[in-house]
Amino acid sequence: MTNTDLKALELLFQRPLEPVFTTRDSGKTVLELPDSFYTDRYRNDTETVGNRFSKDVDLKIPVQELANIPNLDFTKKLGPKHQFSLFNDRHREIASQLITLFMGAPNLRQFVSLSVYTKDRVNPVLFQYAYAVAIAHRPDTREVPITNISQVFPSNFVEPSVFRDARQEASVIGDSGERVHVDIPRNYTASDREDEQRLAYFREDIGVNSHHWHWHLVYPTTGPMEVVNKDRRGELFYYMHHQILARYNVERFCNNLKRVQPLNNLRVEIPEGYFPKILSSVNNRTYPARVSNQLLRDVDREDANIEISEVERWRDRVLAAIDQGYVEDASGNRTQLDDVRGIDILGNMIEASPVLSINSNFYGNLHNQGHNIISFAHDPDARHLEEFGVMGDVTTAMRDPVFYRWHGFIDSVFNKFKARLDPYNASQLNFDGVTVDYIEAKIGKSNTKANTLLTYWQKSSADLAAGLDFGPSADGNIFASFTHLQNAPYTYTFNVTNNGAKRTGTCRIFICPKVDERNQPLRLEDQRLLAIEMDKFTVDLVPGVNTIRRQSTDSSVAIPFERSFRPVGADYQPKAADELARFRFCGCGWPQHLLLPKGNAQGMLFDLFVMISDYTQDSVQQPNTPNDACSTAYSFCGLKDKLYPDRRTMGFPFDRRLPNANLTELVGAFGNMAKTDLRIVFNDRVIDKA
């Protein structure tokens, strides 16, 4: 790939609503289009507009003619100013066709041309989604970084008055070269009259929402088989969302709120209201709100028809399949829901992926249609011409308290299945001759106490300029400052004795809350469902005593802040190949700044749990595909073009029931496990990022 191709592809993530011939890269670069590429609106003025935008640029990138002009009529059902939703069957079908078209471009140059040609002819959000999926999956675009969605469509992520400030600031400061800083307020969606607002810092976190978007980008439900049919994707759908729920529930305890009530009855009012305030980029309207105590109703709109009774029927069939222990395909063939593949089959069937579900006519589309019914609750028959609320879109769904209630229900279905499996037995849990003698987690500074970790607020900034259409194109970027939870980095130290020959193990680190919001002790069964995966890595054990050290910042769950919000544009492109490689697939991963739950001022008590499992039972035979330097958050996101790198079912050993009465007995029974009390202390101060 030449630098120009790379650059052309990167530019298409910028200014998603502006015509493709306008300048990008802070006015430095322009794409030179063949005349045939101009849409009807500009066709008669190709010379004028082309010249106007190529006047003062440093670089003009010529775009090749297309060998075949594609017929894009299939995209027309979704107008340019309509909201695009991955949960909507019709939209997904359009996206699937567009992804297939992009994947089919015969070479890189033609892919560039096809993307440029398509960009102004289809709904901009649809384009950005299908384009990003293609970039993530085409073998010849491995080096192209996918711009974080919060930078492409910043209005979906931040309070809209900042954009006014940003434009004003930029036009005042102009070309002076200074950076423009604007402040995103905290707590703008509700007051403290609303208890749920205590969790806003989690639900509305930019990193949380962009992770969720990126996950669904890497694991689409429709499209060409090579894009959709990934190793254990159904199981990962279960596990990634299960971990979100565990984290959210623990975060609720930290804020004196009880666990989420799963939304298992669609016929009663939903007490939680939500007023998102954010703007939709495509039509400049705010996302519709849902008032408190809203009743769900059947959805009967041009773009969606869903009956609540239909969703209930699917729910009952899924639950019956779990009770029976098998699923049936369309011809009546049965597949057992066993302890290895069962969860993967259920994940694809419940989400649902129409191409991977074992029987989508019968088991339906439970999870997606739940999102849709909830997202249209404010205007189910479109009489007010309102579009879907935030629950209708993966970029915004996690902002709404009801997301956790719906996913709490979905998670309860998966947990029902897991509870039917036998508890883990000694041969699955044990690692003979390996004992974990000592564990601690300690903040780096010398005078800190072991097993007391610290959280606080931090003010950071991210460059949101890439997505600011029709905005100031002058040099310099627009940095938005926002305040988010942060944790002080710490180190795990474990002493492990190996009474045998040299061997390999997998170190699995979890934290489990010890008490609920009323300070009542939790049973092992609750602790296991609320266990938060912190890290997982392979360790080589020499005979005798081994000391294992691991930084919290190396977690297999999380990605660093800088990777979520790297500045956009050619100037920031790393030159070294390995650095560049790290850009790919990089946006998927839990934000490092939320690795630890908030804790509380007195110090919230957790069990820090460590297990070294037998690698011969964990290892997988990877295909010989190139290693991806960037896929560090594999616990939640898998590895690109590889198998999920852990043969055990996800969440092991807490995904199934355990043979002991409590955690103390469990670690007492198995030498390869250990636990210690851990306190997380929250300091209510805002620290400016240096």
Ligand code: CUO
């Ligand atoms: Cu991620 Cu419901 O699957 O939002």
